[in-house]
Amino acid sequence: MDLVLTIVFYIFAILAVVGALVAALAPTASLRLIGLIGVAVGTAGVMISLSAWLVALIALVCLGASAFLVGGGREVRAASATPSAWFREAGFGTQVGVVAAALLLVLLALVATGGSFSRGGSGTAGIGVASLGRILFARDALAVEAAGAAAMIAMAMATAVRGGRP
């Protein structure tokens, strides 16, 4: 059973990751929608392999609906021949953002594979980041949720105020 769940995990993880990359880089709305549907189905499959059946159903419904809501829309983009040409033509902010996304991937991979968080250790530093993370996500989860919701509302309001300017 564990082997079956592992195979299911890898299949749906690959589907989710490929869908995410397609959603990020696809030039047309239809391809973007297909990518987002792949993310929804892949995430639901990964949840099933993690024995979270109800969350899998919720993820499929919520992420699938999100895909149909935000998957459309025309891309207003300069007619660059290749993505690399578009990257060279992009503004400084976009280039910095793409590099930051790549660095984030490296950092998260290092934390997942090389850090003490996944092994259950308490860390070597005096602060104990791993144990602090477990406290935040387990014991005080409601407080973290409230703080996250407050931050999201603040960011949405800031964006609304900024978008209202001419």
Add this chain to the structure above:
Amino acid sequence: MSFAQALVVGGVLVSSGTLAAVWRRNQATAMAAVPVLAAGAAVCTAGVTRFAAGARSLETGQELAALICVMALATSILGAAWMRGRAAR
């Protein structure tokens, strides 16, 4: 299958969502980053529950994952309505 693999998958999804947010030039198509980011965060929190040892509340990670998915849907609804309102103006 281990917690590290779930974290790697979640991390790749979060990074792809960040890439989608910065790669798209107009705000309407940049909203595609929302479900991808939520999927990555949900996979990480569900992995915490699956591989937690000795936790007192085993359902906390699954609860967080479900809330993240619902938040993603709410944000998508808000963003889509906002973009359509701006387009109509």
